[in-house]
Amino acid sequence: MILLKLDELIQGIINGDRRSVSRAISIVENEQVSINAKKIVKEIFANTGRAHIVGITGPPGIGKSTMIGNLSAMLSGTGRKVSVVAIDASSPFSGGSLLGNRIRMQDSLTRHGVFMRSLANRGLKGGLSRSIWDTVKILDASGSDIIIVETVGAGQADLDVVNLAETIVMVLGPGLGDEIQAIKAGIMEIGNLFVINKMDLPGAFIAQKDIEETLAMSPKGVWKPPVVGVNSLTREGYEDLIREIDRHGKFVKKSSDLAFRKFRAELEITIDEELRSRFYEEIRAFLSDNEKIRNLMEKKTDPYSAAENLINSLA
């Protein structure tokens, strides 16, 4: 890649140049937020807010990546500019990651020229990666019409996508449990749209009915989450799915509540980050001083006191 100055990079993002977009994502993806990362986000911020951000979540192996392959192909087919970000888990032991989402959508990506980026969650709980907010901004500023974010295979408490996406598509399938499972608190509450994938398998209709019944019991809001059954092998049901995604997109663009909630959530994350980064070097240095830490352990210092002492000494 040719040498790029930061200003050229920012201009490149706004012009939709792929290399600039790709390199900018790498810059915001560093563990510690750098001056360059902040500058990029500050400069492009005025160009964001146009794209429809769709989060795809659901348990591991349910077919989220395959679904995104189909969706991006069909949406690109109607002339929209689609970008995809997929998050996979990092190893808690090595820090490495096998980013395997791409393999399920490679054909659609190639055929339709869809920009797709794989991110590792780098240990962040909640189903997202820390840099995802900035990544989505870059894709938004680069002129995407729709940005599809795939979460890590989600458990019951991986809810962070609610603070990122405008439309949350919850992907479920047959065999995940009965209606009791469906009324539990947590992830089942955040879906704006429910998809039952693998409609070709036995039990899929029962799953769809269970979800529909559960949703019918929820308090009536302005938006009533639809349940769509799809078969990702034949793309049956996908036109309904796209119609519902678009309908919800129009619905949320009118809602200033959601925009406010998202802005506040992101502000909270950013303040935490800023606070942490102020002491980053010192905390790293403290944690890598094995002798000091062993000393604290042997003196039976409780972790609260140790942490308080450290922070007090820095502030």
Added chain:
Amino acid sequence: METGKNQSLFNGRPIKILLAKPGIDGHDRGILVLAKAFRDAGMEVIYVGLLPTPEEVVDTAVNEDVDVIALSLLNGAHMTVFKKVADLMKARNINDIAVVGGGTIPEADKPKLEKMGISGNYGPGTPISKIVEHITERAAEMRKLKSMEE
């Protein structure tokens, strides 16, 4: 958050590597073993599956902004297909993504591949640690180039 052993070396971002078998070759045991080994060495690994074209490999490498592309072929087409990847990289002016090779590559071909900028070219039986070491070195070179841009 402890994320990987190479954190300080790699500026807060683990080595990112793309594994690919461009060409008509379904022998993926080796590349899958390597994918897991690289993950265990703290790298972020992308594998695009079987039969990607050289264009697809280069496009993916750019979109994902990887540090290293690792190509593997056991069908004897390396002199054609690896070269195609190297040519595309040159044509698109990409000099901060390293290309390494592996598979059943005759000794006589190795210097020719090196000349195209494709290093490593390890065969069956190579200790994984040696491969990881080579990739870490190449990735470090690439990061140096990238940090000059930033």
